[in-house]
Every structure is written in structure tokens, then in C-alpha cells.
Amino acid sequence: MPIDSGLLDDLRAFLPVLGDAAAKESLKYFRQQPDIDNKLDAGFDPVTVADRNAERAIRALIEEHFPDHGIDGEEFAQKPANGPFRWSLDPIDGTRAYIAGLPSWGTLVALLYEDDPILGMIDQPYLGERYIGAPDGTTLNGKPVQTRPLDSLSGAIAMTTDPALFQAGERPRYDRLAETCRLVRYGFDCYAYAVLASGHIDLVIESGLKTHDMLALIPVVRGAGGSATDWSGHPASGEDQILALGNPALLDEAIDLLSA
């Protein structure tokens, strides 16, 4: 059942409110050497006061304006939904970049309707770039953006955050795809999907993502004309593998290269 378009517009208009509230917290501590906690016993998964305060700010606004909506955020306990709507939040996606002073982190917010991500926001307040994706299109700071219609992977610019993150069995599959592309760039976390949606690159491939890392990206990519699937070509499930393409017509070629 599609949701009412007036309600969709209201919900879409709420995303910048959430972005502004999160940005106030994230920018306050960016490049200010906030204390860093490690969420892992073995390994390093950093979290800062900025992650926590930004998520608190978003949650407070949702609870105030949409008390029946569920909330699933990276840093705090899940709030169950009383109805079909649920929010997925990553207050600072790319905390590693954030603590390194690099402006490639972003605030990710997705709104799910019956588990389907219908709205997504990638907000990069240091750059002043806010990408919002919906079924009827994706905007950058309110202006429509579109992916570009590249006609072959051999001319593609591809991105991934870190090839060392792939599982052993995934690496040769990734390598085949990457070697076919014209250029591969690393780093940049969620911002890679933003430059794909605005037509500057052609492909993003990652794995091991959690729901908070991925759900917001899907409406942004699809609304701009791209596709978001797993490595087998099925619609992205919201976690683990993602293959985002600016031109969905290249999906078969990409899936062939990725087949194990």
C-alpha cells in the first residue's frame, strides 16, 4: 500500500529538521579532539560524544513529532513502533573519518514503511551538502540530482571504503569487478553514495554493512535513477552486501563479474 502523498511530503520536510539538529552536535566536536571510546574488546570501533549527542538530538525530535514511530539507532536501545513507520539512524557514519578530521563522514537517516526504506538522507554538514532520496527523486540541497548513464563498466569510476574489509571469498569477486572498471577510489564511507547519486561516479561496492550504515543510502541511490542490490542482483536487504550502480542497465554485467 503506497502511503498518502501529503504524509510523504510532511515526512520528507522533517528530514532537514533532523539534519540540522544532528549537525549542531556533530560540527561542535569535529576537529576538536573529542574523547574516543572503543566499542570493541578486540579491534577498534570508535565512538565519541558527538555520535551520542547527535543521535539523542534526532531521537528527541522524532519522539516529539511522531510518537508512534519506531526508532532503531546505532548508539541507543531500539524503540518499538506502534504502526508501520520506523526510523533507522546512524548519527555519524564514518566515525573513523570523523576522528581523523576528514569530511567524508555523514549523518544517515532512513524512514521505513512496513520495513521498506522510503526516505533516506545523507547529510554532510561540514561540506554543506544534504542529499535526500524519495520514491519521486533525490535532491542535493533541494535541487534534483541524477546518476549518469554510463554505458559500460570499462569506463566506470568505482568506489569502496576499504578492500581489506571484504571476506576471503568475496575478495576475488570484488577484484574481478574492480579490474574491469576504469578507476577505483577508496575511503569516503557514505559520501561515495552521494557522489554516485549526483552523477560523478558510477559504482559503489561494499560488504559487512549494518542496517544503520545502509538503509538511508537505498532511497538516495534509487531516487537518483540508480540501483541498490546485493552482489547477486537482489534488492539490497539493508545489511551486509551492497552494489550501487548509477545505471541499472549495467547490473547484469556487474553481477556476471561478481558471480563466485
Next chain:
Amino acid sequence: MPIDSGLLDDLRAFLPVLGDAAAKESLKYFRQQPDIDNKLDAGFDPVTVADRNAERAIRALIEEHFPDHGIDGEEFAQKPANGPFRWSLDPIDGTRAYIAGLPSWGTLVALLYEDDPILGMIDQPYLGERYIGAPDGTTLNGKPVQTRPLDSLSGAIAMTTDPALFQAGERPRYDRLAETCRLVRYGFDCYAYAVLASGHIDLVIESGLKTHDMLALIPVVRGAGGSATDWSGHPASGEDQILALGNPALLDEAIDLLSA
């Protein structure tokens, strides 16, 4: 022989003039899908009208104001010096990032006095960040910046553009160093040295750099309190290997890890 401080100030004040002229050209084409030429027969080394026009703009200003100075730029023929001063120019370092719409490229300008890089600029006009290094300090948009005094590599944030770029014999040496650090981030080209100089990360390691890629970085890193050497701890020669450290006291520890 140290150069006269009044002359040094005049030359330092000239760097923003060069940065503004280059930025006018680089920003004009950024994210505008300029035509891309490939400088290699095998492989992909992109160059655009923005690289060429930005270098032309810088060269014209140097020739007008300092006709005796030599000019060694990435895109055009060398102009011999009539005296001790020579400029090294990379109008867009990180052209791969530039054509991917990523704001991690930068305009690099170095001034050499008797082959010693005494002034360096890393200019990132999309971010509005201009780093200028000199013997008496490094500034970001005119305000002094300094590296941070991390006391052990085990807490370090390290960066490199792409670990696949290392030579076979270099890779295990790099891996030992990288595994000792707390966190490694990829991508970002010259901008990694900018965040090192401003105290957000602790180490940058690369190899295979050309003179245009490296000379401007050295005064920026050293002026902020860091060290810039090759992988053996000798002062950076201006090409191939570089190891930049925010805290020079960590050099022995890093060199031990890098010893073949």
C-alpha cells in the same frame, strides 16, 4: 644562506594570489564532467582542461611578478631559472579524485631556494582551506596550525592513498608499520598532509611520488612541527618515498618498523 626575511614575506604573500588564480579554474570545472584525457598508453593517468588552465594561470602570474624564477609544472615544459628560485607546481594533485567529484584534491605550489623547498601551499578551494608552510610556521587560512604530540605509534591514525601503489618489496614494510597503528585511512591524496599538519592524524606514508606531488607538502608538514623523511629517515628528497610524522620523536620507532 638564509634568504632575507622581507623577501620571504613577499614570496609568502604571493602564494594566496596563486591559489586564488588556480581555484578560479579548478572550481569552474569541478563536478561539471570536463573531458578527460589519458596521459598513459597503458593504464589511466587522467588530465583535464582544469589541470591545464590552472597551471597556465599560476605560470602567468609567476612570469609577470618574478620573471627570473624557474618554473617546473606537471603539465607544461620546464622554464629554467635565472637565479636561486624555482617553483614546483601541481595544479590539481589528485586528478582521479577531482574527476570523481571528491573534494580531496588540492593545488600544490612549492617555492625552492637553491633546491630546498622553503615555502609550500596545499590549497583546497572547494573546502575553503588553504595551508601555507614556511620555516617559521604553517597556517590554515592565516591561522597557525600545529601537529599533535602523540607519544606512541600504537595510538596513531595513519593515512596512505592506496596500499596497492607500493612496490612489492615495500608492501611488507608498510604492512608492519600500518599494523602497529591504531587506525589506517585511505584516499585523500595531498589532503592527508593537511590534516596531519593541523593535528588530526599522526602519520602519512606513500611511495612513487613525483616532485610535483611532494615538494609543497614538505614545508607544510615541517612548519607545523612534523617531520618529512624517506622510509630510511633521511630528509625527504622531493620524490618517491615519503614518511610524514606529526611528532618527529616517533621517527626511530617508525623507521625500525620500516627497515627491510
